[in-house]
Amino acid sequence: YKEVPPACSCNSWSHINSHFPHECGHFFSAIANLSTFALNTFKANGGEHVNPSYDSTLDEPPFYEVSNFSNGEHRTVRPSVVSAFGHDTLDRLPNIDFYRNPDTVSGHRAVRPSLQELHDVFQKSAGPTDTDIGTVKFGWIRGVLVRCMLNIWGVMLFIRLSWVFGQAGWGLGIVIIALSCVVTTITGLSMSAICTNGVVRGGGAYYLISRSLGPEFGGSIGLIFAFANAVAVAMYVVGFSETVVDLLKEHASLMVDEINDIRIIGCITVVLLLAISVAGMEWEAKAQIVLLVILLVAIVNVFVGTVIPATTDKKSKGFFGYQSNIFIENFTPVFRDDETFFSVFAIFFPAATGILAGANISGDLRDPQGGIPKGTLLAILITGVTYLGVALCVSATVVRDASGNITDLVTPGIPCNGSAIAACELGYNFSICDVQKCNFGLMNNFQVMTMVSGFGPLIIAGTFSATLSSALASLVSAPKVFQALCKDNIYKALHFFAKGHGKNNEPIRGYVLTFVISVAFILIGNLNTIAPIISNFFLASYALINFSCFHASYAKSPGWRPAYKYYNMWLSLMGALLCCVVMFVINWWAALLTYGIEILLYIYVTVKKPDVNWGSSTQAVTFVSAVSNTLSLSSVEDHVKNFRPQILVLTGSSRTRPALLDLAHSFTKNFGLCLVCEVFVGPRTEAFQEMNASMEKNQLWLRKTQRRAFYTAVAADDFREGTEKLLQASGLGRMKPNTLMLGFKRNWRSAGTEEVQSYVGILHDAFDFEYGTVVLRMNQGLDVSHLVEAEGHYENIFRPCGRNPIIWSLSFQFEEQLFNPDSKGPPSPQVAKMNERLLEASTQFNKKQPKSTIDVWWLFDDGGLTLLLPYILKTRKKWKDCKLRIFAAGQPGRSDLDKQEMMSLLQKFRINCSDIRLPFHLKKLEDMIEPFRLHEGSKDTDQAEAMQREQPWKISDKELNTFEEKTNLQVRLNELLKENSRSANLIIVSMPIARKESVSDFLYMAWLDILTRELPPTLLIRGNHKSVLTFYS
Secondary structure: OOOOOOOOOHHHHOOOOOOOOOOHHHHHHHHHHHHHHHHHHHHHOOOOOOOOOOOHHHOOOOOOEEEEOOOOOEEEEOOOEEOOOOOEEOOOOOOHHHHOOOOOOOOOOOOOOOHHHHHOOOOOOOOOOOOOOOOOOEOHHHHHHHHHHHHHOOHHHHHHHHHHHHHHHHHHHHHHHHHHHHHHHHHHHHHHHHHOOOEOOOOHHHHHHHHHHOHHHHHHHHHHHHHHHHHHHHHHHHHHHHHHHHHHHHOOOOOOOHHHHHHHHHHHHHHHHHHHHHHOHHHHHHHHHHHHHHHHHHHHHHHHHHHOOOOHHHHHOOEOOOOHHHHHHOOOOOOOOOOOHHHHHHHHHHHHHHHHOOHHHHHHEOOHHHHHHHHHHHHHHHHHHHHHHHHHHHHOOEOOOEOOOOOOEOOOOOOOOOOOHHHHHOOEOOHHHHOOOOOEOOOOOOOHHHHHOOOHHHHHHHHHHHHHHHHHHHHHHHHHHHHHHHHOOOOHHHHHHHOOEOOOOEOHHHHHHHHHHHHHHHOOOOHHHHHHHHHHHHHHHHHHHHHHHHHHHHHOOOOOOOOOOOOOHHHHHHHHHHHHHHHHHHOHHHHHHHHHHHHHHHHHHHHHOOOOOOOOHHHHHHHHHOHHHHHHHOOOOOOHHHOOOOEEEEOOOOOOOHHHHHHHHHHHOOOOOEEEEEEEEOOHHHHHHHHHHHHHHHHHHHHHOOOOOEEEEEEEOOHHHHHHHHHHHOOEOOEOOOEEEEEOOOOOOOOOHHHHHHHHHHHHHHHHOOOEEEEEEOOOOOOOHHHHHHOOHHHHHHOOOOOOOOOEEHHHOOOOOOOOOOOOOOOOHHHHHHHHHHHHHHOHHHOOOOOOEEEEEOOOOOOOHHHHHHHHHHOOHHHOOOEEEEEOOOOOOOHHHHHHHHHHHHHHOOOOOOEEEOOOOOOOOHHHHHHHEOOOOOOOHHHHHHHHHHOOOOEOHHHHHHOHHHHHHHHHHHHHHHHHHOOOOEEEEEOOOOOOOOOOHHHHHHHHHHHHOOOOOEEEEEOOOOOOOOOEO
């Protein structure tokens, strides 16, 4: 968020309040003094930032400029910002730049002012940190759809598909294709959910798994996945080489023998593909487009060839055109050479592994969040239909066995039987294939597609295109994934391969390593040996992608907000289990070997404890589990994705303020920490006695009423001291509160000075301890302790030994008592009516909310807490019928632009709202603050100073003039709240901050009072100015 220096003129913000003129000289003098102090602080810190929200090594120093003041002074000052409210302020409006990661390449990261900067002194400003280097980026069609289709339409389409359907028949062949599509579709849905849960960077499946399940799973599967892609290069190149060798055999031009020719041609091919890859992604993408065109023409050529009448030569090789008897005969499976359904499935399944081709280059995509789901799922659909169509056409036109001899005709007297009964009915006798191996037919000829097609050379070209495009995609994917793994420095010994070259950061070293691995497997030269190994490696990756989606969903972290909604956590779990089962069915020893390697790598990464923190769902589940697991989190830093409100709520006794407790419980539910706190004030011995007596009973009541919260209490000499103890000492390890929640002090005007100072002091303490602060105000009040006592429950349950009148809890400090519980006789009808309304209001948040709205007035950027809390609230069953409305500040003349920016920000956060509004004659609140004013302006200097010494807590004329605009702002906001949000179920407003020793306690209470007066239930929220929302994965 870039700062704009204000104009040195009163007119620059006079549109807010033309009725209250002020002197620019005083204003700029104050700014200069504060800025000079900020500069001195900056220099004292050696030029380092002190904001703990970010890594100090990643920011530029605060920017200061030389300003000329009206009094002739020349000073270097920190430029401030004219906010949407018109007066000079450090507070920031919500902006996407505050939520970027430190190492972002998608834009500048801005640092919002810390809570201390707003609450105490100015320290620094935000500054851009990185620049976006122009790189080649691909859209979803070229980057995902084309790559996935080319990778799926690989060696299987023209070389192995006919053999698969010959072995399994088209009945089980459909099952094989369907089972492959089920596995890939479920994986695609899971991958889509993960991809749309924030910005996706380079690394493909490794990036998705590591950012979801953590470095342990990501690091172990990353090596396996990169290795599988390198081996896949060998598989596709071997398929290409087999086609070339078959052509050489037809022309009797073998160089050595079949197996060695495959090795020679394969090695030469990999060298050429490596040259294209090293040339850069632009050349590789152009090559893919050319190969796609050739492949599409070849596929069309197959369908055209099936309708062309068969020649005598083709009939002798088993092709008879569309014949119903051939189609029926090829329905049943005929497994030969010790093949089974699962072994045939193992041969076919690597074709489906192409679904990750687009995700593997996620770092080179223009919009990976939108492109990967759309391109991958569409590619699965198109290629699945293509495989099925081609296979069925071949099954309806070609018999399983044929001799290739045009003289093998049906002769009267000579029996015609064997595996090709349908051929006998069509005039050909291939019975010889039962006693000797034939070279043609679905079972024997891998070049069936060439024979069936209308023009054979096109199929050869299509075979070359399919195999080379798949090999090229894998050759690009493996180094990209490996580079991403090495960049994360999980395996320090492999960091050598993290270095990239050129504007696209090409992993040249990774290309060389992939080349070495692929050549090693090409020397095996047997496609059927390579395919099952790749199947297990990719299935392991698929299983973890599905499990990542399930795990993230199961954690129910507020950071898990995928934009792609068409997924199901249990379907993802089923997909993970299905992948594991298929691994063992395909090849049990390969599956055990895969899991053994993965477990060893997992243990290695766990022991090494890499210095990374990606906010994984593993952390979220561990955090939710129980306090007994906090030790396992002690070495893991918190991450913004897994932020959840841990609330310390000042309710007094657990039954004293049910509305406050219910709302706090709605925020935390079963997934966060909620501490119900009470402060006992009085002589220590008596206070401890009563505190110990109530501890177990309050917790028991919480458990019986199914409030998932912990009751805690402290004894202290005064209320503020006790609250300070709670703020500092509550929680254990990571399981400690980060948000203070309390009720609004409605009786502040009639309460004593010490009570008001204590209340406001608690707010100051919360800010000092970097707590998010939430204040709830309800017109009817919150305290129902007198009602409980009147019914006799309070005395029987909570005060079995009687309560010393010297000791009181916070129950009797914050609220106006509607009637005196010690009075004799029933209350008056007026008081009874008020008690009835209070009792009804006290259960308001414990029942399903009617259809209405939750109005969020997000006026200042506090890290996102003001937006996150209503989002969490809306996910609860009781609030699901409420719509979220966002109200933000808009600057005059750019309301449409401000609204568009806010809408874009909410879309980035994946938080839906029904409406976004920018609403923006003021009234004075002199009557409210008149009893607390000092009125020293009319006195001489000595008298004024004496009055300030005697009554330092009162509002001075100087203070009122200094904060006149902010005071009037609260009045105007209250008018807008009444105008726009009177019918809301709950109003949430950014809480103003009072700078210590500048704003008096009574003036600050007047601000809060006038802001929330005569409104529906209102929450004042101020986060601790550290991000609790993120749009990254």
